[in-house]
Amino acid sequence: MLSQYHRDICQRALESKFSSRALEIIIKANIAQDNLHGLVGHHEYHFDDNAFEAGYAYLEEQRNIILAVLSDGGNIVPARKAFGRLTHAVQDFYAHCNYLELWAQSFAEDELPPPHQVDALNQTIINHPDLRSGRIYFREVLAFIPFLRPFTRRILPADSHANMNIDYPERGAFFPYAIEAAVKRTLHEFELLSERILEIGDHIALKRFTDLSTSV
Numbered sequence: 001m002l003s004q005y006h007r008d009i010c011q012r013a014l015e016s017k018f019s020s021r022a023l024e025i026i027i028k029a030n031i032a033q034d035n036l037h038g039l040v041g042h043h044e045y046h047f048d049d050n051a052f053e054a055g056y057a058y059l060e061e062q063r064n065i066i067l068a069v070l071s072d073g074g075n076i077v078p079a080r081k082a083f084g085r086l087t088h089a090v091q092d093f094y095a096h097c098n099y100l101e102l103w104a105q106s107f108a109e110d111e112l113p114p115p116h117q118v119d120a121l122n123q124t125i126i127n128h129p130d131l132r133s134g135r136i137y138f139r140e141v142l143a144f145i146p147f148l149r150p151f152t153r154r155i156l157p158a159d160s161h162a163n164m165n166i167d168y169p170e171r172g173a174f175f176p177y178a179i180e181a182a183v184k185r186t187l188h189e190f191e192l193l194s195e196r197i198l199e200i201g202d203h204i205a206l207k208r209f210t211d212l213s214t215s216v
């Protein structure tokens, strides 16, 4: 997904949960996942190339970093950066795999609910045997050059990232659904994490993380 959408999604999902300075750290770490280092050989950062298991392991790794930082009581910034990395991955999930397509299959074409009613956490679809994310082919690098994108899509297979992604509005009708699903999932990840923080610590630990006294 393009940076501006990651930023909007984080703001919509989390602006009432974190102080603006804490949220800014999260957003910067989220967007930094798309720098060159994060794009090459890190399919788990973006749920690319069918790296579902690696993606879920990466999410858990980030949660564990956050819990360790909070238990430790030291500098809080690494915990917020880890949450930024986690939110990037879950937001990309809906734009890089066929989750929304599988979800839409349970509705008649003219009865698809509006984007804000999308079910972002359907476990049957998350575990569906036909769930696939776009494969990264070497020729994919051409898609970095905007005017070559239509050409790149023609020369790449249907299961490529170039042909499967819903990263920006021109990619079609599912784009608003990808945004709404990502907002819901981001909020869900915050709630999940809050529960785990309260299990190991207390409201003070959560307050340190969010920089707000009433996040939950």
Ligand SMILES: [Zn+2]
Pocket: 001, 033, 034, 045, 046, 088, 092
């Ligand atoms: Zn990404």
